[in-house]
Amino acid sequence: MVAKVFIDGEAGTTGLQIRERLAGRRDIELLSIPTERRKDIAARAELLNAADVAILCLPDDAAKESVSLITNNTTKVIDASTAHRVAEGWAYGFAEMTRDQAGIIADAKRVCNPGCWPQGPIAMLRPLVEAGLLPADFPITVNGVTGYSGGGRAMIEDYVGKGEDAPEFMPYGLTLKHKHLPEMQKYAELSRVPLFMPAVGNFSQGMLVAVPLQLGILGSVPKATQLHAAIADYYAGLEGSFVEVAPLADLERTGELDPESYNNTNRMRLHVFANDDKAQAILVAVYDNLGKGASGAAVQNLNLMLGVDAATSLAA
Structure with a gap:
């Protein structure tokens, strides 16, 4: 048919x-x-x-x-x-x-x-909330950068028209009223609105979203292995999934955090970086704002x- x-x-x-x-x-x-x-x-x-x-x-x-x-x-x-x-x-x-x-x-x-922006935070935070590693009222901050194609035809024409004079990095949503916040909060199962600062980069498509976590404010502080296991187990064996979880690694930097890595695909790759001694972690999602997004x-x-x-x- x-x-x-x-x-x-x-x-x-x-x-x-x-x-x-x-x-x-x-x-x-x-x-x-x-x-x-x-x-x-x-x-x-x-x-x-x-x-x-x-x-x-x-x-x-x-x-x-x-x-x-x-x-x-x-x-x-x-x-x-x-x-x-x-x-x-x-x-x-x-x-x-x-x-x-x-x-x-x-x-x-x-x-x-x-929406393109909420998917990464939802993918990373919901497993942690459901596992009880993060409380629903944990103060969440979300940062990220997306290609200018995320702004639609007007932004695409503006960036292409400016060429080398286009801004390399332009934060927006500075009124803290971004239209994606309601779905980000609802589907990540958060009881308070995240603090969200998106930005546009001088590239056409692709995106990277980061969620820094100050875990020291928790009574019971989860370790890096616990955070990673909760997220990895959540997506393990999920049939037809385009979401994958990178191995836990102690890295100063990695080329895998290129927002254009998965352009023209439907993939989303999640990363966990943490310092147990400082009780801090950063969750990172990389995907195509025009693909999976x-x-x-x-x-x-x-x-x-x-x-x-x-x-x-x-x-x-």
């Missing part, structure tokens, strides 16, 4: 990446709206209701509008916007988040694709919803 898939917002960065990953698939028929009718509500409604799966690559308000245009009980939805990330009735599309999350996604009619995750979720191998048309 050939599934009909409509990418609403296919001309944007995420939409183009998804379409590229799905090109040539014989099990999928891509529905497309003519350029001149992309703002025609009737035309969008027709394709949304004709699709087996609609993938929304739109601003939040437009994504909500698209959902409202679906009048049947058959069209499944993957929303890549932030509109439904913490909404009731929507499955969170981070397939490796729990042992049964892939099954939840496979059975869902409404799936919210994760966006379009790759959407295709992985689509595959689960269609009942095909989760890795179909995804590079590992």
